[in-house]
Amino acid sequence: xxxxxxxxxxxxxxxxxxxxxxxxxxxxxxxxxxxxxxxxxxxxxxxxxxxxxxxxxxxxxxxxxxxxxxxxxxxxxxxxxxxxxxxxxxxxxxxxxxxxxxxxxxxxxxxxxxxxxxxxxxxxxxxxxxxxxxxxxxxxxxxxxxxxxxxxxxxxxxxxxxxxxxxxxxxxxxxxxxxxxxxxxxxxxxxxxxxxxxxxxxxxxxxxxxxxxxxxxxxxxxxxxxxxxxxxxxxxxxxxxxxxxxxxxxxxxxxxxxxxxxxxxxxxxxxxxxxxxxxxxxxxxxxxxxxxxxxxxxxxxxxxxxxxxxxxxxxxxxxxxxxxxxxxxxxxxxxxx
Amino acid sequence: xxxxxxxxxxxxxxxxxxxxxxxxxxxxxxxxxxxxxxxxxxxxxxxxxxxxxxxxxxxxxxxxxxxxxxxxxxxxxxxxxxxxxxxxxxxxxxxxxxxxxxxxxxxxxxxxxxxxxxxxxxxxxxxxxxxxxxxxxxxxxxxxxxxxxxxxxxxxxxxxxxxxxxxxxxxxxxxxxxxxxxxxxxxxxxxxxxxxxxxxxxxxxxxxxxxxxxxxxxxxxxxxxxxxxxxxxxxxxxxxxxxxxxxxxxxxxxxxxxxxxxxxxxxxxxxxxxxxxxxxxxxxxxxxxxxxxxxxxxxxxxxxxxxxxxxxxxxxxxxxxxxxxxxxxxxxxxxxx
Numbered sequence: 001x002x003x004x005x006x007x008x009x010x011x012x013x014x015x016x017x018x019x020x021x022x023x024x025x026x027x028x029x030x031x032x033x034x035x036x037x038x039x040x041x042x043x044x045x046x047x048x049x050x051x052x053x054x055x056x057x058x059x060x061x062x063x064x065x066x067x068x069x070x071x072x073x074x075x076x077x078x079x080x081x082x083x084x085x086x087x088x089x090x091x092x093x094x095x096x097x098x099x100x101x102x103x104x105x106x107x108x109x110x111x112x113x114x115x116x117x118x119x120x121x122x123x124x125x126x127x128x129x130x131x132x133x134x135x136x137x138x139x140x141x142x143x144x145x146x147x148x149x150x151x152x153x154x155x156x157x158x159x160x161x162x163x164x165x166x167x168x169x170x171x172x173x174x175x176x177x178x179x180x181x182x183x184x185x186x187x188x189x190x191x192x193x194x195x196x197x198x199x200x201x202x203x204x205x206x207x208x209x210x211x212x213x214x215x216x217x218x219x220x221x222x223x224x225x226x227x228x229x230x231x232x233x234x235x236x237x238x239x240x241x242x243x244x245x246x247x248x249x250x251x252x253x254x255x256x257x258x259x260x261x262x263x264x265x266x267x268x269x270x271x272x273x274x275x276x277x278x279x280x281x282x283x284x285x286x287x288x289x290x291x292x293x294x295x296x297x298x299x300x301x302x303x304x305x306x307x308x309x310x311x312x313x314x315x316x317x318x319x320x321x322x323x324x325x326x327x328x329x330x331x332x333x334x335x336x337x
Numbered sequence: 338x339x340x341x342x343x344x345x346x347x348x349x350x351x352x353x354x355x356x357x358x359x360x361x362x363x364x365x366x367x368x369x370x371x372x373x374x375x376x377x378x379x380x381x382x383x384x385x386x387x388x389x390x391x392x393x394x395x396x397x398x399x400x401x402x403x404x405x406x407x408x409x410x411x412x413x414x415x416x417x418x419x420x421x422x423x424x425x426x427x428x429x430x431x432x433x434x435x436x437x438x439x440x441x442x443x444x445x446x447x448x449x450x451x452x453x454x455x456x457x458x459x460x461x462x463x464x465x466x467x468x469x470x471x472x473x474x475x476x477x478x479x480x481x482x483x484x485x486x487x488x489x490x491x492x493x494x495x496x497x498x499x500x501x502x503x504x505x506x507x508x509x510x511x512x513x514x515x516x517x518x519x520x521x522x523x524x525x526x527x528x529x530x531x532x533x534x535x536x537x538x539x540x541x542x543x544x545x546x547x548x549x550x551x552x553x554x555x556x557x558x559x560x561x562x563x564x565x566x567x568x569x570x571x572x573x574x575x576x577x578x579x580x581x582x583x584x585x586x587x588x589x590x591x592x593x594x595x596x597x598x599x600x601x602x603x604x605x606x607x608x609x610x611x612x613x614x615x616x617x618x619x620x621x622x623x624x625x626x627x628x629x630x631x632x633x634x635x636x637x638x639x640x641x642x643x644x645x646x647x648x649x650x651x652x653x654x655x656x657x658x659x660x661x662x663x664x665x666x667x668x669x670x671x672x673x674x
Contacts, residue, residue, distance in 0.1 A: 065432075069417060076413030080406060083434045092452065095402075095432040097420045115429065229624050258625045265627055287566050288595045288625035290602055 012040045016158070020317030062092045063311065064112030064120040066105070066127070070097050073283045074253075074300065075123055078150060081304035082121060089312055091118070100126060106137045119145050119311050125152040125163075125194035146314040148307045151298075152194050153323050160314065162306045162324045164298040166195050169328030170202025171209070173278045173296055174250055176330060178210045180337040182248035182276055186239075188232065188260070189252035190222035199252050199280070217244060222256065232259020233266055240267060247275060254279035254286055254295055261289045261335070277335040291334025299326040349377045353495070357654030399429045400648065401449030401457040403442070403464070407434050410620045411590075411637065412460055415487060418641035419458060426649055428455070437463060443474045456482050456648050462489040462500075462531035483651040485644045488635075489531050490660050497651065499643045499661045501635040503532050506665030507539025508546070510615045510633055511587055513667060515547045517674040519585035519613055523576075525569065525597070526589035527559035536589050536617070554581060559593065569596020570603055577604060584612060591616035591623055591632055598626045598672070614672040628671025636663040 009016045014033060021029045022037040029037075063086050067075050083093045094115055098108035105127055112120055120141065127149065129135050135154065141147060142158040153161035177185050187203045189196055200219075207214050220235060236259075239246070249260040257279030264271045271277055271291055279286060279295040286293040306324050313320040346353045351370060358366045359374040366374075400423050404412050420430045431452055435445035442464060449457055457478065464486065466472050472491065478484060479495040490498035514522050524540045526533055537556075544551050557572060573596075576583070586597040594616030601608045608614055608628055616623060616632040623630035643661050650657040 062431075070407070070420065071410075071414040071417040073408075073410060073413070076410070076416075077408040079413075079416075079432075080408040080434055083407065083432055087433070092448065093432050094399075095416075095420055095430050096424070097417055111429065255621070261627075262624075284592070285622070285625050287599075288622050290598075290627055 008037065008040050012037045017319070020319075061090060062094050062115070062117045064094045064096065064115065064117035065123060066108045066112065066120060067095065067097050067123045068100055068105070068126050070095070072124075073285070074281050078123055078300055078304055081301060082123075082150075082307065085304065085308040086311075089308065102129065102134055109137055109141045113141060113144060117145060118315060119148065121148045121150055121307055121311070122152065123150045125149075125196070126191065128152045128154050128194040130192075130194075130197070146311060148311050150303060150307055155322075158314075160310050160320060160322050160324075162303050162310060162326075163195075164300075164303065164326050164328050166198040166298065166328065167202040167205065169296045169298065169330070170199040170250070170252075170280075171205040172202075172328075173280075173330055174203050174206030175209065176294075176332075176336065177248040177250060177276055177278065178206060178212060180276065183212060184215075184246040185218065185248040185250055186236070186246045186260075187219045187250050187252075188222065188256045189220075190225075190227050190256065191252060192221070196252060203250060218246060227256060227259070229255065229259040229262050232256050233262040236260060236263035237266060249275065249277045251277075251279050254281050254283045254293060257293050257295070257335070258285050258289055261293070271335050272337050276337060278330075282331050286331075286333065289335070294333045294336040295331055297329045297331050299328060302326055345374065345377050349374045354656070357656075398427060399431050399452070399454045401431045401433065401452065401454035402460060403445045403449065403457060404432065404434050404460045405437055405442070405463050407432070409461075410622070411618050415460055415637055415641055418638060419460075419487075419644065422641065422645040423648075426645065439466065439471055446474055446478045450478060450481060454482060455652060456485065458485045458487055458644055458648070459489065460487045462486070462533070463528065465489045465491050465531040467529075467531075467534070483648060485648050487640060487644055492659075495651075497647050497657060497659050497661075499640050499647060499663075500532075501637075501640065501663050501665050503535040503635065503665065504539040504542065506633045506635065506667070507536040507587070507589075507617075508542040509539075509665075510617075510631075510667055511540050511543030512546065513631075513669075513673065514585040514587060514613055514615065515543060515549065517613065520549060521552075521583040522555065522585040522587055523573070523583045523597075524556045524587050524589075525559065525593045526557075527564050527593065528589060529558070533589060540587065555583060564593060564596070566592065566596040566599050569593055570599040573597065573600035574603060586612065586614045588614075588616050591618050591620045591630060594630050594632070594672070595622050595626055598630070608672050609674050613674060615667075619668050623668075623670065626672070631670045631673040632668055634666045634668050636665060639663055 009019045014037060018033060019037055022034050065082060067079055070076055070079055086093055094117055096108040096111055098104045139156050142156055147159045149161040151163045153163055204214055251257040257277050260277045261271060264275050269275045279293045282295040282297040286295045303326060310320050346356045355370060356374055359371050402419060404416055407413055407416055423430055431454055433445040433448055435441045475484060476493050479493055484496045486498040488500045490500055541551055588594040594614050597614045598608060601612050606612045616630045619632040619634035623632045640663060647657050
């Protein structure tokens with residue numbers, strides 16, 4: 001099996017960055033180091049990726065994509081964007097759909113490693129576990145190939161995150177509701193992963209910024225499984241029967257906001273006069289509702305472009321940022337005042 | 338490079354079916370033929386797929402999936418189903434997203450061939466061209482590996498189609514509208530591929546079956562590109578301004594039906610009292626609308642299961658049906674009487 005840049009770095013006893021500098025003829029390398037690295041390279045037939053491309057050498061020219069659920073509209077769009085852009089760079093994509101279990105995600109990463117992919121993209125923030133020792137499989141995989149995180153960040157060598165600042169975007173969406181006079185804002189979510197925790201923090205930030213006390217009875221968690229719009233509708237009807245008052249709904253995903261619209265219809269409430277609603281992802285669901293949903297555009301297309309650019313840079317031995325952060329944007333439509 | 342069953346068949350000068358019978362110890366092979374096939378097999382180190390599995394021999398254990406658009410909800414769901422099921426059978430999936438151009442589709446198939454996949458799934462019926470010589474790339478690829486068509490059918494050795502009877506389903510949906518008293522049924526579609534042509538034929542069949550004359554001014558083609566719900570709404574508003582009368586809308590995709598709902602809202606028409614609407618695919622869009630959309634369930638999950646089962650059967654040398662047809666089912670909701 002041909003060696004890659006990481007093998008060279010280990011064998012030569014220098015950092016990956018140093019190997020990269022040698023490969024790129026950087027002047028910032030001592031002659032001694034250059035000789036040491038070149039000896040390893042010449043001894044093992046390594047051809048740097050940029051040269052190997054098209055020659056069929058040392059690289060399978062394949063990127064592994066790990067996707068927790070290709071039928072999720074957000075991830076499906078990301079998959080299409082990534083595949084197209086990697087292919088334009090001469091790389092094929094090997095797809096592995098893990099599910100939400102940690103063991104399945106570990107298995108997915110392992111499977112791609114055995115297939116000698118040049119790099120991996122872990123799609124969606126569900127890969128980063130709150131409990132740190134559960135992230136060891138990512139650290140381990142990053143020793144062999146670069147790992148790109150779509151909408152996640154994780155401080156580790158050879159791991160690069162490209163993400164939307166979900167905490168800030170969730171804060172701004174909640175502030176928009178507060179500043180239009182709403183005070184009792186339901187927060188509906190169905191993920192407690194990295195991005196899910198950021199959104200929740202943003203909701204709390206907004207309340208604090210406007211001096212509104214946090215009321216935990218206004219937060220509803222729907223579990224990681226696919227939530228139907230009817231579950232959301234029925235849950236809100238039950239909250240209303242229990243006497244809970246609320247004048248707005250902010251959700252971590254558009255489909256939950258669609259459920260809130262269904263509740264409003266069932267309860268005879270007018271959107272946005274009686275109830276303001278904001279979703280998240282700015283997916284095509286937003287246009288199906290009447291009124292159309294205000295939602296947070298989390299810049300997926302730009303994130304995908306940057307993932308591919310970062311991966312290519314790393315594979316070509318260039319210095320790349322370990323964290324790239326985009327700012328979400330609230331797209332205002334008829335479901336808010 | 339290791340040989341596959343097709344190479345063996347060519348070298349031994351016998352059919353693929355005969356090689357398969359030898360590999361499966363079928364009694365219906367002459368001793369002479371058996372010896373000839375076994376000589377080729379032993380001479381080249383071929384190990385039949387079923388045995389090779391897990392040993393890493395003669396097979397990359399990879400299925401190539403060609404998907405014209407992974408962000409389309411129907412294809413995204415299919416992708417998730419197929420990947421999961423192939424992985425459960427020990428096969429990885431190499432994904433290639435072609436676009437709608439014939440040349441891109443040809444290139445996608447060629448790319449998977451060079452990666453030595455064990456088989457290919459062409460997803461969606463846009464792969465089958467109306468003009469037959471444009472299908473030569475499929476015939477050519479089928480000489481090397483089995484080709485499965487998701488929702489398509491094409492008479493060619495080593496090509497297997499698993500599909501929904503879209504003509505029948507479209508006919509039944511149109512008949513449902515006619516039998517509820519509607520006479521002026523708009524048909525909106527945005528594909529002229531195999532499945533698109535079947536749906537159009539079903540619409541025409543239904544009119545003929547109820548003695549209603551076909552009026553071409555009621556049929557609107559929206560082009561293969563992604564159609565926005567606003568385009569559909571504005572088109573119907575324009576038709577109304579031109580004085581065209583219609584009391585129902587049937588569409589080839591749910592998203593077009595969502596556009597018809599938007600038209601009804603803009604035109605102040607009540608659904609279904611003033612306008613009945615039926616979509617196609619029974620996607621999650623149906624539940625976002627108010628009223629919810631009646632739609633055709635085209636049995637995608639069963640189709641995916643059968644694609645994987647058929648592929649496994651072919652790779653194991655078993656006799657498999659070249660065409661498997663499911664019947665669609667109309668899911669009635671609030672948008673029809």
